Every structure is written in C-alpha cells, then in structure tokens.
Amino acid sequence: MPMNSAAMDVGSASGMVAAGSAVRVQQLRKVYGSEPQAVTALVGVNAVFQRGTFTAVMGPSGSGKSTLLQTAAGLDRPTSGMVWVGDTELSQLSETKLTKLRRSKVGFVFQAFNLIGALSVQENILLPLRLSGQRGDAAWIQQVVDRVGLTDRLTHRPAQLSGGQQQRVAIARALATRPEVIFCDEPTGALDTQTAGEVLALLRSVVDETGQTVIMVTHDPVAASYADRVMVLADGEVVHDMPQPGAERIAEHLASLGRRPRATQEG
Numbered sequence: 579m580p581m582n583s584a585a586m587d588v589g590s591a592s593g594m595v596a597a598g599s600a601v602r603v604q605q606l607r608k609v610y611g612s613e614p615q616a617v618t619a620l621v622g623v624n625a626v627f628q629r630g631t632f633t634a635v636m637g638p639s640g641s642g643k644s645t646l647l648q649t650a651a652g653l654d655r656p657t658s659g660m661v662w663v664g665d666t667e668l669s670q671l672s673e674t675k676l677t678k679l680r681r682s683k684v685g686f687v688f689q690a691f692n693l694i695g696a697l698s699v700q701e702n703i704l705l706p707l708r709l710s711g712q713r714g715d716a717a718w719i720q721q722v723v724d725r726v727g728l729t730d731r732l733t734h735r736p737a738q739l740s741g742g743q744q745q746r747v748a749i750a751r752a753l754a755t756r757p758e759v760i761f762c763d764e765p766t767g768a769l770d771t772q773t774a775g776e777v778l779a780l781l782r783s784v785v786d787e788t789g790q791t792v793i794m795v796t797h798d799p800v801a802a803s804y805a806d807r808v809m810v811l812a813d814g815e816v817v818h819d820m821p822q823p824g825a826e827r828i829a830e831h832l833a834s835l836g837r838r839p840r841a842t843q844e845g
C-alpha cells in the first residue's frame with residue numbers, strides 16, 4: 579500500500595514544521611518501567627495529523643493507542659522522540675508551559691472519563707475554561723450540552739450518572755474550550771448505538787465546520803468510518819495507515835492482524 583502524503587514528510591529531518599499539521603510525532607518511543615519489567619509501548623512512531631482532519635487510531639488491546647494519545651497530547655512525556663502541537667515542540671517546554679499549551683490548544687477525552695466527583699456536570703464541563711481563565715462561548719457550550727443530551731443533567735454529580743452519560747460529560751468538557759486538537763480515547767465505548775452516532779456526528783461536525791482536528795481511538799469499525807483516515811497500531815508501531823477505508827475494510831484489516839505472526843511495518 580502506498581504511504582499517504584501525510585506520512586511521507588515525516589522523515590525530512592530539517593523541515594521540522596509541516597505546513598498545516600496540527601500534531602506531529604517523530605520517532606516516538608515510550609518504555610514504561612525499567613528492566614527486567616520494562617514494557618515498550620511505542621517503538622518509534624512517526625505520524626502527522628493535518629489540521630482539520632479526523633483520524634481513527636485502532637489496534638489490539640495493549641498495542642499502544644492510549645500511550646500514543648497521551649504522549650502526543652503532552653499529558654505524558656515520551657522516553658525519546660519528538661512531539662509537535664502546531665509548531666511547538668513539546669520536549670523543549672517546562673511543565674508550566676506544557677500545562678498552558680494543553681489548556682489552550684488540546685481537549686482530551688479519557689478512556690476512564692476522569693470526571694471530578696465533587697463537581698456537578700455543569701462545573702465539570704466548564705472546568706477547562708475556568709482553569710485557563712476564559713469565559714467561553716456560552717452559545718457554543720449550550721450547543722455542545724444539547725448535542726450530547728445533557729441539558730437535564732447539569733446539576734447532577736458524576737456518581738449520579740450512567741457510564742454513557744459520564745462519557746458524554748467528558749466529551750462536552752473536551753469540546754467546551756474549542757481546542758485546536760481533540761484527542762478522544764474510546765469516546766463511544768460506553769454508549770448505545772444511537773448516542774454513539776450523535777457523538778460521532780458532533781466530532782465530525784467540529785472538524786468540518788470549524789476546522790478542528792480530532793484524533794480518536796476506537797475498537798469499533800463503524801465509529802472509525804466517520805474518520806478521514808484510519809491508523810492501525812500493533813505492538814507499538816503503525817502497521818496500516820488508510821484514507822477513508824470504510825467499515826468493512828477496517829474490519830478486514832483488524833482481522834488480518836490476528837493472522838500475522840508478528841506485525842510488520844507497511845508502506
């Protein structure tokens with residue numbers, strides 16, 4: 579399979595700022611723990627996520643998807659390699675600057691929601707705005723709350739919500755500040771088909787209407803079919819990178835991973 583152009587320009591060593599890239603990772607490597615128990619979660623991933631695109635990241639459990647998202651979003655430091663958000667290279671930044679950049683440019687929907695139990699739904703959604711000292715766009719926040727179906731739950735605490743409702747709060751929180759890049763780790767994992775469809779349509783619309791960038795981990799080929807591109811990880815490396823493959827082809831690629839003795843780099 580030919581590599582797409584987004585993946586091609588990764589190697590050009592001196593051209594550090596790819597025009598139009600929202601996020602870029604180069605030789606990204608992450609090792610958890612130390613020998614003899616060290617786990618290599620990412621072996622040296624290269625990837626470019628262009629502005630205004632929607633990418634689905636797929637692959638078996640333990641293949642490094644969450645690790646890729648967390649290091650690319652500046653939530654965790656890689657063992658080696660580089661990450662750019664816009665034209666800022668993250669390894670150069672102090673913790674304070676990194677936190678500031680995250681608050682202003684990045685939204686993150688965690689696999690485990692990470693809502694604050696002591697705050698109401700409304701307070702959870704508004705938290706990133708509060709933390710970054712912004713007032714926010716009230717009409718936009720209202721629209722997000724409506725579209726994730728939380729209007730009648732705003733004063734509830736997370737513990738009073740179902741798993742799917744908590745997931746929707748996490749999604750609304752990530753969208754509230756209109757960040758340039760939204761990272762979502764299995765944002766529809768706890769949702770029924772209809773609610774999942776609404777959330778995916780909302781993610782699709784922020785990409786199409788406001789040019790934000792979405793990078794979404796999912797195990798669901800139907801969810802992935804909302805994306806412009808599907809990247810498949812296995813054993814900490816990218817093994818497929820496909821523009822708009824459609825649910826059927828995605829399912830075939832995932833099935834083929836189970837058949838190969840060891841994942842190999844393609845392209």
Ligand SMILES: Nc1ncnc2c1ncn2[C@@H]1O[C@H](COP(=O)(O)OP(=O)(O)OP(=O)(O)O)[C@@H](O)[C@H]1O
Binds near residue numbers: 618639640643645646
């Ligand atoms: N904090 C950690 N300490 C040690 N090992 C870790 C840690 N986080 C992840 N790992 C290991 O790194 C590898 C990749 O984990 P990661 O969470 O990125 O996988 P994933 O593709 O998101 O899987 P899933 O689909 O199950 O969420 C796994 O082998 C995991 O056990």
Ligand SMILES: [Mg+2]
Binds near residue numbers: 689
């Ligand atoms: Mg994960």
